[in-house]
Amino acid sequence: MTSRKILVVGNSHTQMVAKAEALRKEGPDYVSKGDVTVRWLKTQRHGDTPIEQAMEEIAALGPDDLLVLTRLGTLHNVLGLFVHDRPYVILRAGQKPQDDMEGYEVLPVATLRSSLAEAISKETLLREMRDAAPCRTIHYSSPPPKRELRSDGKLRTLDSGEQVRMKFSDIWTRLAFWNIETEVANEFLTEIGIEICPVPPKAFDPDGFLAEPFCGSDATHANQRYGARLLDYFESL
Amino acid sequence: MTDHPYKSLPDKAFWRRSVSAPEIGDVDPVGVFDLKITPETKVATAGSCFAQHIARHLKSSGFDYYVAEQGHPLISPGVLSAHNYGTFSARYGNLYTARQLLQLMDRAYGRFTPAEGPWIDPDGTVRDPFRPAIQPGNFVSVEEMEADRKQHLAAVREMFETLDVFVFTLGLTECYRSKEDGAVFPLCPGVEGGEFDPDKYEFYNQGVEDVVGDMTEFLARLREVNPKAQVILTVSPVPLMATAEPGAHVLSATTYSKSVLRVSAEMLRKAHDFVHYFPSYEVITGAYNRGAYYARDLRNVTENGVGHVMGLFLKYATGGTPAAAPRKAEAPQEDSFLKMSQSFVEVECEEAALDRG
Numbered sequence: 001m002t003s004r005k006i007l008v009v010g011n012s013h014t015q016m017v018a019k020a021e022a023l024r025k026e027g028p029d030y031v032s033k034g035d036v037t038v039r040w041l042k043t044q045r046h047g048d049t050p051i052e053q054a055m056e057e058i059a060a061l062g063p064d065d066l067l068v069l070t071r072l073g074t075l076h077n078v079l080g081l082f083v084h085d086r087p088y089v090i091l092r093a094g095q096k097p098q099d100d101m102e103g104y105e106v107l108p109v110a111t112l113r114s115s116l117a118e119a120i121s122k123e124t125l126l127r128e129m130r131d132a133a134p135c136r137t138i139h140y141s142s143p144p145p146k147r148e149l150r151s152d153g154k155l156r157t158l159d160s161g162e163q164v165r166m167k168f169s170d171i172w173t174r175l176a177f178w179n180i181e182t183e184v185a186n187e188f189l190t191e192i193g194i195e196i197c198p199v200p201p202k203a204f205d206p207d208g209f210l211a212e213p214f215c216g217s218d219a220t221h222a223n224q225r226y227g228a229r230l231l232d233y234f235e236s237l
Numbered sequence: 238m239t240d241h242p243y244k245s246l247p248d249k250a251f252w253r254r255s256v257s258a259p260e261i262g263d264v265d266p267v268g269v270f271d272l273k274i275t276p277e278t279k280v281a282t283a284g285s286c287f288a289q290h291i292a293r294h295l296k297s298s299g300f301d302y303y304v305a306e307q308g309h310p311l312i313s314p315g316v317l318s319a320h321n322y323g324t325f326s327a328r329y330g331n332l333y334t335a336r337q338l339l340q341l342m343d344r345a346y347g348r349f350t351p352a353e354g355p356w357i358d359p360d361g362t363v364r365d366p367f368r369p370a371i372q373p374g375n376f377v378s379v380e381e382m383e384a385d386r387k388q389h390l391a392a393v394r395e396m397f398e399t400l401d402v403f404v405f406t407l408g409l410t411e412c413y414r415s416k417e418d419g420a421v422f423p424l425c426p427g428v429e430g431g432e433f434d435p436d437k438y439e440f441y442n443q444g445v446e447d448v449v450g451d452m453t454e455f456l457a458r459l460r461e462v463n464p465k466a467q468v469i470l471t472v473s474p475v476p477l478m479a480t481a482e483p484g485a486h487v488l489s490a491t492t493y494s495k496s497v498l499r500v501s502a503e504m505l506r507k508a509h510d511f512v513h514y515f516p517s518y519e520v521i522t523g524a525y526n527r528g529a530y531y532a533r534d535l536r537n538v539t540e541n542g543v544g545h546v547m548g549l550f551l552k553y554a555t556g557g558t559p560a561a562a563p564r565k566a567e568a569p570q571e572d573s574f575l576k577m578s579q580s581f582v583e584v585e586c587e588e589a590a591l592d593r594g
Contacts, residue, residue, distance in 0.1 A: 079311050080311075084309075084310075084311065086309060086310065088309050088311070089384075091377070091378065091380055091381040091384060092377060092378075093361075093377040093378045093381075094378065095378070095380070096380060101384065105309055105388065106381065106384045106385045106388050107309050107311065107312070108320070108372055108376060108377075108381060108385055109376075109377045109381065110320075110362075110372055110373060110374030110375060110376070110377065111308070111312055111316060111317075111320045111372070111373075111374075112311075112312065113374065114316045114319065114320065114373065114374070115311070115312040115313050115316040118313055118315060118316055119313070
């Protein structure tokens with residue numbers, strides 16, 4: 001009897017799963033519950049697997065196998081990780097405005113939702129992969145934001161050669177962005193018929209940030225412990 | 238034969254020469270309009286549905302269409318537009334009545350704080366009673382609505398203080414207002430949010446003295462904060478969707494409403510040298526076009542009609558030549574009319590909610 005295949009395909013957030021699986025295999029008590037393969041889709045700068053190859057591997061899965069995708073959930077980092085030249089504030093339901101909002105622009109939640117939904121609706125590869133897969137397909141989004149970031153920003157080099165420090169957005173803006181994007185992404189996934197893999201239990205802190213034990217070493221990724229929780233979930237399905 | 242005053246009048250003073258004889262696209266009902274606009278002139282717009290057409294054409298005609306409340310660049314242009322950023326120069330939505338405009342200015346400068354609280358929809362989302370359809374999906378909380386309103390009113394102040402030309406399209410005389418403090422609403426409470434309560438709200442139909450009085454106050458306050466501001470008044474040719482005037486027929490009510498607004502515009506123009514009237518109402522409603530500038534619903538204006546208006550506007554305001562005004566007559570019964578009707582610009586008009594059933 002061949003073991004069940006679990007194929008994980010997507011962006012850089014595949015790597016915590018890859019690392020977790022590698023560490024597990026090294027452990028003395030390792031018992032295989034499935035044949036886990038992780039594919040980081042190739043982009044211009046990162047990744048290891050061309051889309052065509054990933055599509056072939058997806059098509060080769062059997063009906064009892066599991067396809068795990070991770071593509072959505074990165075916009076909150078692209079758009080909201082750093083302080084914008086035009087400071088803004090997102091007031092989620094139940095959130096009181098800060099005392100001094102002078103100079104901050106209100107970014108209505110419904111407007112932000114629509115903009116994120118518009119961007120997510122352009123995602124076509126998920127549909128193609130869903131259609132190519134002969135098996136159950138699930139998706140996990142990028143992890144919640146970290147409460148504390150280890151520096152106050154990142155140095156970026158402009159075309160002129162000048163280096164500027166991009167400051168990180170405040171924690172509540174980053175959290176609001178992630179929450180809204182996750183809601184929108186989940187609506188999209190439901191609409192296109194892909195199951196949603198939830199954030200692993202206890203990976204949140206009480207305010208909704210990524211709990212410290214699950215934080216990766218950079219500003220946006222979770223670690224292998226988070227990846228291991230995801231693996232547990234995949235194998236439980 | 239004796240001489241008389243009519244002998245020396247230009248062609249435009251004579252119906253046959255200037256209305257019934259020319260081709261539709263050649264009819265030019267502009268009387269006195271000596272305001273000049275350059276590409277550097279900051280032109281702001283407000284008003285009823287028809288004002289949206291003016292805003293749209295200004296944007297695409299090389300003018301400095303002034304938008305004081307642009308929305309955040311993180312949001313895509315398509316979503317900003319769908320969420321009413323740039324529909325007008327600030328995100329106030331349709332300002333149908335002169336009183337709405339006056340109260341907007343007074344709210345912006347803290348002279349008037351309406352007692353009306355936020356409108357909560359059954360799903361818990363929140364509307365601003367003074368622009369109930371401005372936020373698709375509504376606001377998520379009272380706090381968000383109030384913060385957005387504060388930002389909006391700041392943009393309104395900035396707009397009034399820094400614009401060069403303010404184009405205001407007078408749309409309606411009928412309105413609903415709060416019995417408590419007279420605050421007027423763009424839509425009857427209960428139509429698009431809110432709940433109608435006859436103990437709280439009442440119907441009011443403005444007369445000439447109301448419109449002239451409100452606009453005179455508004456103009457004085459505008460010039461207080463911006464002494465060089467010029468104002469162009471137009472009257473919306475879009476008929477009433479419905480009338481609440483007791484016993485009235487909507488056609489008669491439309492005639493009353495538009496007559497009041499047209500008379501008021503003329504009185505205001507004559508009273509203030511910085512107020513100008515542009516006859517978009519006449520271009521669209523004039524019998525010379527035999528209804529060709531209305532879509533099949535006899536209410537929305539076709540793109541050709543808007544083109545005729547804006548062609549004349551550009552001709553007079555810039556001293557240039559008219560843009561794409563139609564040259565050939567289009568009779569309503571012809572297929573071309575049906576095609577034109579189908580291509581009319583569907584302006585997002587809150588007022589349409591009245592007829593939703």
